[in-house]
Amino acid sequence: MKNLISLVFVSILAGVLTLGSYKMFFEEKDFFSQEKASLPEYIPANYSNRVSGTNVDFTEAANKTVHSVVHVKNLAVTRSPFQRTQGDLALRGAGSGVIISPDGYIVTNNHVIQKANKLQVTLNNNQNYEAEVIGTDPKSDIALIKIDAEDLSYLPFGDSNDARIGEWVLAVGNPFNLTSTVTAGIISAKSRDLGMDQNVSSFIQTDAAVNPGNSGGALVNINGELIGINTAITSQTGSYVGYAFAVPSNNARKIVEDIMEFGNVQQGILGIRGTEAADSRELDRSISEGVYVSDVESGSGAEEGGIKSGDVIRKIDNVQIRKFSDLIGYISSKRPGDVVQVNVLRNGNEKALNVRLTEYEVFPIQAIGLEVTNASESDLKKNKVKNGVKITRGLTPQMESERLTGTIITEIDNQAVNNVDDVKRIISNKDSSEPISVTFVAPNGEKQKYVWR
Structure with a gap:
């Protein structure tokens, strides 16, 4: 009898525990899932309404851009040894270009149009125009050409200093005369130094696919603003492998304005020689960012502004200077006579100095x-x-x-x-x-x- 009562009690206890377990593991799970589905009635302080992830909408930026990007053909005259007259026009090369004004000014790369006997520009609507070269800057690989047209779609310049690493961008080109082609990616890095002998050795790096023929095309943000001119890729095969580089729009714009106003590029310089702080043997290892000033040129703006040998340049006009390419990229967007505020670290103290840029005459x-x-x-x-x-x-x-x-x-x-x-x-x-x-x-x-x- 006692054994029977014990068995009944154990059965009842097991049932209670089973029911309790069901309540805990199933009903409470439903409760938490309902909480997750509801939205809070407040917005956290770090909330941003910027689109992110795969939900970003590129259509508006693409629509603004595709009609402003053109195909550029570089044509050369061919002549056989037996011909006394001019021969046929042969395709020397091709690339892309960006319309920057409604009356037909176009920015492209210098390597796209160099040594051309004739330039042909094809718009996104397949209209063809002959273009003239207004001016070039081989060092920065930027060229300005023009077609005789009006009321064209064009791209406004954006501020490349405001571009941020991780920001979505579009690379738009017209590589094979197939009308404009759009690829998307993010800004992978800024102020990239490719070790090229150029004024602008400070490129925007992106992982948006850029292939041969895209040179001279547009790098735009999601607002459809031009923040770079696609110029180079790093590849052992000649095809895209994930690294593409663009001349920042601030540099390209300054070069274009110089060509239009002066006929050549006006280059300003600080008047210093130096190395990256991380590479300097004279500095404490704790100072790993900035440009160490090893020498100040006599009579330069740097000398007159008070920069001294041993200073570490940390900012220019509140733009962070972490390495030499940051400095080169920013100064290349300025002209001789411009005054910039240079923040230097000297003996552990930061000083703000006003420096007037002098002309780099070559x-x-x-x-x-x-x-x-x-x-x-x-x-x-x-x-x-x-x-x-x-x-x-x-x-x-x-x-x-x-x-x-x-x-x-x-x-x-x-x-x-x-x-x-x-x-x-x-x-x-x-x-x-x-x-x-x-x-x-x-x-x-x-x-x-x-x-x-």
Whole structure:
């Protein structure tokens, strides 16, 4: 009897526990799922109404952009050895371009249009126009061309300084004359230095697919604003592998405005030499961001503004300077005479200094394939000479391979040169058929004279 009562009690207890377990694991689960489905009546302080994730809508930005991106054909004249007359036009290359005004001004890459005998532009509606070159800047790989048309769709320039890493962007090009093509991605990095010998070695990197033929096309934000000109990809195969680079719109806009107003690019400089803080041996290891100033050029805006050797540049006009390409990219968007506020770290204290940018004047000596600029007092002192101009780069692959950058030219045709104006005067008074002699002084002080015939 006692065994029977015990068995009944155990059965009842088991039933109660089973029912309780059901209540706990099923009814409470339904309760929490209802809580998750409801929306709070308040909005957290960090809430943003920006679209995100896969719900971002690109259609408006794409519609604003596709009619403003064109196909550019670079045509060259072909002539056989047996022809005495002009031959046919052959396609040398092709790329894309961006209409930036309703009356037909178009931005593209210099490498798209260089050495063209004729340029043909095709709009998104398949209308064809012949284009003229207004001006180029090979260093930044930006060119301005124009077609004779009116009331065109065009893209407004955005502020590339406001572009943020992780922000959605569209790359729009017209690569194969198939009408405009749109790809999407995010900004992967800013101020990328590709190690190229350019004024703008500070690119926007994106993972939006950019392929050959997209050069000169538009990089736009989701508002349809132009924030970059697609210029290069990094690839071992020549095809897109996830890394594309664009000249920031602030730099492209400044170059275009310079070409339209002055006929050439006006480049301002601070007047400093330096290294990235992370690479400097003179700095404490705790200072890992910024540009360490190793030398200040005499008479430069930097000297007059109070920048000193040993300073670390941290900001310019409140734009963060973490590495040298940040500095180059920002200064390249300014002109000689512009005043910028430079925040430097000096002996542990931060100072704000106003610096007026000075002109970076260069002159290409085409006859010898070299470009020169004015030499600073420190350049002359370093090379133990009293006068001269400094070589900035070679204009041909052969002269670039000679690695003469930084070498001082003290004489041309046995005439002393003190600055770029002297070089211009001597070269302009020469007949192109005459030989030219140049005296070089290498960094080790060795003097050599060469004659080009």
